[in-house]
Amino acid sequence: xxxxxxxxxxxxxxxxxxxxxxxxxxxxxxxxxxxxxxxxxxxxxxxxxxxxxxxxxxxxxxxxxxxxxxxxxxxxxxxxxxxxxxxxxxxxxxxxxxxxxxxxxxxxxxxxxxxxxxxxxxxxxxxxxxxxxxxxxxxxxxxxxxxxxxxxxxxxxxxxxxxxxxxxxxxxxxxxxxxxxxxxxxxxxxxxxxxxxxxxxxxxxxxxxxxxxxxxxxxxxxxxxxxxxxxxxxxxxxxxxxxxxxxxxxxxxxxxxxxxxxxxxxxxxxxxxxxxxxxxxxxxxxxxxxxxxxxxxxxxxxxxxxxxxxxxxxxxxxxxxxxxxxxxxxxxxxxxxxxxxxxxxxxxxxxxxxxxxxxxxxxxxxxxxxxxxxxxxxxxxxxxxxxxxxxxxxxxxxxxxxxxxxxxxxxxxxxxxxxxxxxxxxxxxxxxxxxxxxxxxxxxxxxxxxxxxxxxxxxxxxxxxxxxxxxxxxxxxxxxxxxxxxxxxxxxxxxxxxxxxxxxxxxxxxxxxxxxxxxxxxxxxxxxxxxxxxxxxxxxxxxxxxxxxxxxxxxxxxxxxxxxxxxxxxxxxxxxxxxxxxxxxxxxxxxxxxxxxxxxxxxxxxxxxxxxxxxxxxxxxxxxxxxxxxxxxxxxxxxxxxxxxxx
Amino acid sequence: xxxxxxxxxxxxxxxxxxxxxxxxxxxxxxxxxxxxxxxxxxxxxxxxxxxxxxxxxxxxxxxxxxxxxxxxxxxxxxxxxxxxxxxxxxxxxxxxxxxxxxxxxxxxxxxxxxxxxxxxxxxxxxxxxxxxxxxxxxxxxxxxxxxxxxxxxxxxxxxxxxxxxxxxxxxxxxxx
Numbered sequence: 125x126x127x128x129x130x131x132x133x134x135x136x137x138x139x140x141x142x143x144x145x146x147x148x149x150x151x152x153x154x155x156x157x158x159x160x161x162x163x164x165x166x167x168x169x170x171x172x173x174x175x176x177x178x179x180x181x182x183x184x185x186x187x188x189x190x191x192x193x194x195x196x197x198x199x200x201x202x203x204x205x206x207x208x209x210x211x212x213x214x215x216x217x218x219x220x221x222x223x224x225x226x227x228x229x230x231x232x233x234x235x236x237x238x239x240x241x242x243x244x245x246x247x248x249x250x251x252x253x254x255x256x257x258x259x260x261x262x263x264x265x266x267x268x269x270x271x272x273x274x275x276x277x278x279x280x281x282x283x284x285x286x287x288x289x290x291x292x293x294x295x296x297x298x299x300x301x302x303x304x305x306x307x308x309x310x311x312x313x314x315x316x317x318x319x320x321x322x323x324x325x326x327x328x329x330x331x332x333x334x335x336x337x338x339x340x341x342x343x344x345x346x347x348x349x350x351x352x353x354x355x356x357x358x359x360x361x362x363x364x365x366x367x368x369x370x371x372x373x374x375x376x377x378x379x380x381x382x383x384x385x386x387x388x389x390x391x392x393x394x395x396x397x398x399x400x401x402x403x404x405x406x407x408x409x410x411x412x413x414x415x416x417x418x419x420x421x422x423x424x425x426x427x428x429x430x431x432x433x434x435x436x437x438x439x440x441x442x443x444x445x446x447x448x449x450x451x452x453x454x455x456x457x458x459x460x461x462x463x464x465x466x467x468x469x470x471x472x473x474x475x476x477x478x479x480x481x482x483x484x485x486x487x488x489x490x491x492x493x494x495x496x497x498x499x500x501x502x503x504x505x506x507x508x509x510x511x512x513x514x515x516x517x518x519x520x521x522x523x524x525x526x527x528x529x530x531x532x533x534x535x536x537x538x539x540x541x542x543x544x545x546x547x548x549x550x551x552x553x554x555x556x557x558x559x560x561x562x563x564x565x566x567x568x569x570x571x572x573x574x575x576x577x578x579x580x581x582x583x584x585x586x587x588x589x590x591x592x593x594x595x596x597x598x599x600x601x602x603x604x605x606x607x608x609x610x611x612x613x614x615x616x617x618x619x620x621x622x623x624x625x626x627x628x629x630x631x632x633x634x635x636x637x638x639x640x641x642x643x644x645x646x647x648x649x650x651x652x653x654x655x656x657x658x659x660x661x662x663x664x665x666x667x668x669x670x671x672x673x674x675x676x677x678x679x680x681x682x683x684x685x686x687x688x689x690x691x692x693x694x695x696x697x698x699x700x701x702x703x704x705x706x707x708x709x710x711x712x713x714x715x716x717x718x719x720x721x722x723x724x725x726x727x728x729x730x731x732x733x734x735x736x737x738x739x740x741x742x743x744x745x746x747x748x749x750x751x752x753x754x755x756x757x758x759x760x761x762x763x764x765x766x767x768x769x770x771x
Numbered sequence: 772x773x774x775x776x777x778x779x780x781x782x783x784x785x786x787x788x789x790x791x792x793x794x795x796x797x798x799x800x801x802x803x804x805x806x807x808x809x810x811x812x813x814x815x816x817x818x819x820x821x822x823x824x825x826x827x828x829x830x831x832x833x834x835x836x837x838x839x840x841x842x843x844x845x846x847x848x849x850x851x852x853x854x855x856x857x858x859x860x861x862x863x864x865x866x867x868x869x870x871x872x873x874x875x876x877x878x879x880x881x882x883x884x885x886x887x888x889x890x891x892x893x894x895x896x897x898x899x900x901x902x903x904x905x906x907x908x909x910x911x912x913x914x915x916x917x918x919x920x921x922x923x924x925x926x927x928x929x930x931x932x933x934x935x936x937x938x939x940x941x942x943x944x945x946x947x
C-alpha cells in the first residue's frame with residue numbers, strides 16, 4: 125500500500141491500543157476511539173477468526189489449548205512474512221514444525237485471503253483475511269443476491285453486480301468465496317446492524333435487550349441518518365455538507381464499514397428460520413390471492429394453491445433464501461472514520477473476542493492493524509512538507525495583517541486607554557437610581573482628540589431598579605454601562621497626579637425630582653490591567669429642617685464642586701481638613717476597568733540604547749532620525765515652558 | 772499589526788425571573804480591527820434548567836482579530852430571550868461587556884437590563900408576549916444615549932474568556 129504524503133504520519137504509528145494487557149473479551153460492542161492524521165484509505169486490518177468448540181468438541185478449555193498452540197505457529201508466520209528477523213525467531217520457537225510445512229504456509233499466505241488446512245483438533249481451520257478500508261468482500265449469500273439484480277437495479281447494486289461478475293470470471297476466486305467466513309459491508313451498503321443500535325448488557329446473552337417499539341424507533345432513526353448521508357459520490361457530499369442532518373452536529377458525518385462473520389446455523393436454528401421464511405412467503409402469496417379474488421380471477425386460484433403446497437415441500441426456496449436458512453451473519457467489527465480524523469472501532473483491535481453461534485459453536489475473533497508503517501525518512505519528508513505549507517500560510521497571514529500600527533500623536537509619548545464599565549450598585553435605599561460620572565483631568569493630561577475625536581469625559585447611566593441577587597442575599601441595580609477614555613501625557617510618570625473618576629448617584633422620583641444618594645471617586649491605577657473595584661459612597665448628612673424639606677418638597681443636598689470628594693480643586697495646603705462636614709454612609713458602586721498603556725515610538729527607541737545611552741545599532745539613519753525627534757521634542761518643551769510663563 | 776485571540780465560552784445565565792433562556796450574542800470592534808478567523812455572532816440553544824437557577828449554554832467563542840489600534844477594543848453584547856410554552860420569544864435583557872485587555876483566563880459576569888415598558892405596554896406584554904425592545908441595538912454597547920432610558924434590572928450572563936495577545940509589546944503597548 126502506497127502511503128499518502130499529504131498525511132502527517134501513518135495510521136499504524138498513531139493508533140494505540142488502550143489495553144495494555146490483551147485479555148479475552150466477550151462483548152463486541154465496546155467502542156474504542158483512535159486518532160490519525162493519515163488518510164483513512166491507508167487503513168488495513170487483518171481479521172482472524174477461529175472456531176474453538178462445536179457440538180463434537182465441547183470442552184472449550186481443551187480445545188483452546190489445542191487451537192492456540194497450532195494456530196499460533198501459523199498465525200505468526202503469516203503476519204511476519206516480510207520480516208525476516210521475526211520469522212527466524214518463530215522458527216526457533218517451533219522446533220517441532222517441519223521447515224517444509226512452514227514454507228508451504230508461506231507460499232499460501234502470499235495470496236490475499238487464506239484458509240489454513242492444517243488443524244489437529246478436527247475443528248474447521250482458522251480463517252484469516254486482510255481487509256482494506258471500504259473494500260467490498262462478498263459473502264456467499266451476496267453472490268446469489270447480486271448475480272441477478274432484477275430489472276431496475278440501484279446504483280450500488282449495479283456496481284456490486286459488475287464487480288462480482290469480474291470476480292466470478294476467475295474460477296480460483298469462485299471457490300474461495302464459497303468457503304468464505306468473513307465478509308464486509310461498505311459504507312454504500314447502508315447496512316444497519318441491530319447489534320450496534322443497543323448494546324447488550326454483558327452476561328445476559330439470552331435476554332431480549334429492548335422492546336420491539338424501542339428497536340423499531342432506533343432503526344428508523346439510524347435509517348434516516350443513513351439515507352440522508354448516503355450520497356452517490358463525494359461531490360454531492362461536498363455540495364450539501366450536513367444540510368440533511370436531522371440534528372445538526374449531533375451526528376458528525378462519518379463513513380463506516382462492517383466486518384461481518386458468516387456462520388453456519390445450528391440445526392434447530394435452521395428449522396426455525398426455515399419456518400419463518402416460509403410463513404412470510406405464504407403470507408405474501410395469500411395477500412396476492414386476496415387482491416386477485418377481488419378482481420374475480422378464479423382461474424389462477426388453483427395454480428396458487430399448488431404453489432402454496434409446493435412451498436410447504438420446500439421446493440421453492442431461492443438460492444438466497446436457502447443461504448439465509450443455513451447461514452447467519454454476525455457483525456464482528458464496525459469501523460467508523462470521522463471527518464476530523466477520529467477512527468472508532470467497535471470492538472478494538474489487538475484483543476481476542478469470544479462468542480457463541482447457536483448452542484454449541486464457539487468462535488474466537490481478533491483484529492490486527494497491519495497498515496504499513498512510515499519509515500523515518502518518509503516521516504521526515506512529511507514533516508518537512510507540513511512545515512513549508514505552514515510557513516506559506518503564515519506568510520499569507522502576515523501579508524494580510526501588515527505591520528503598521530496607529531501611532532500616538534507626536535510630542536506626547538504616553539497614551540492611556542481605559543475601557544470601563546459601571547457594573548452595578550448596591551444598598552441604595554431607593555426604587556430606582558442612576559449614576560452620573562465624570563473624569564477629572566489633572567495637569568499635564570490631555571484628551572486624545574486626534575485618535576478618538578468627540579470623546580466625552582462625563583455621562584449619565586440609565587435609570588434602573590433593584591433586583592434580588594440570591595448568591596449575595598442583597599438587592600442590586602445593574603447598569604452594564606460602558607465608558608471609554610483615551611488620554612495622553614508627555615511620558616509615563618506615576619508621581620504626578622493621575623486622572624480621577626467621580627461618581628454621583630442620584631434618584632429620580634415620579635415628579636422628576638432628582639435627589640442625591642451618594643458620592644464616590646476612583647483614582648485611575650498606575651498600572652495597566654483588568655480591575656474589578658467596589659467604590660463606597662457617602663452623602664451629606666442633612667439637618668432636621670433639611671430633612672423635612674427633602675421629604676416634602678424634594679430638597680436635596682448637593683456638592684457645588686464634586687472634586688470636594690477627593691482633594692478639592694486648587695488645594696495646595698499641607699493639611700486637608702474636612703472636619704465640620706457631616707456625612708452618612710450610602711451604598712456602593714461596582715466598576716470594571718481595562719487599562720492599556722501605549723508608549724510612543726520615541727520612547728521605544730530607548731530600548732535600542734545601552735546603559736550609557738549610546739545607540740546599540742550603528743545605523744546612520746536611525747541616529748539621524750533620533751536626533752531629529754530629540755530636537756523637535758526640545759522645541760516642544762521650550763514652547764510649553766513659554767506658555768506656562770505667559771499664563 | 773497586533774493580533775488578539777479570544778477563546779472561551781458563554782457558560783450560562785442566572786438570576787432571571789424564569790428559565791428557558793437563549794442568548795443572541797455578537798462581538799463589536801472598532802474600524803481598525805479586522806477579523807481573521809472565527810465568527811463574531813451567534814445564538815445559543817434554549818436551555819431548560821432543572822433547578823431554574825442556572826441556564827447552561829456552554830456556547831463556544833473563538834475569534835481571532837488583528838488590529839492597527841487599541842482603540843475600539845472588542846466588546847461583547849448580548850440579547851437574552853425567554854421562550855414560553857407557546858414558543859414565543861420574549862426579550863429578557865440586554866447586556867454588554869468589554870473583552871478583557873489582559874492576557875489569561877477571565878471569569879466574568881455580565882449584567883443585563885431591559886427597557887421598562889409603560890403600563891399599557893405591560894398589559895400588551897402579558898397577553899401577547901411582545902416585549903418592548905430597543906430599535907437600535909447600538910445602545911447596548913454605547914453609553915451616549917443611555918440616560919433617556921428607564922430600565923429594569925435583569926439577571927447575569929456568565930462568561931469564561933481566555934485572551935491571547937501577540938505583537939502588542941512591539942508597538943509599545945503594555946497590558947499588564
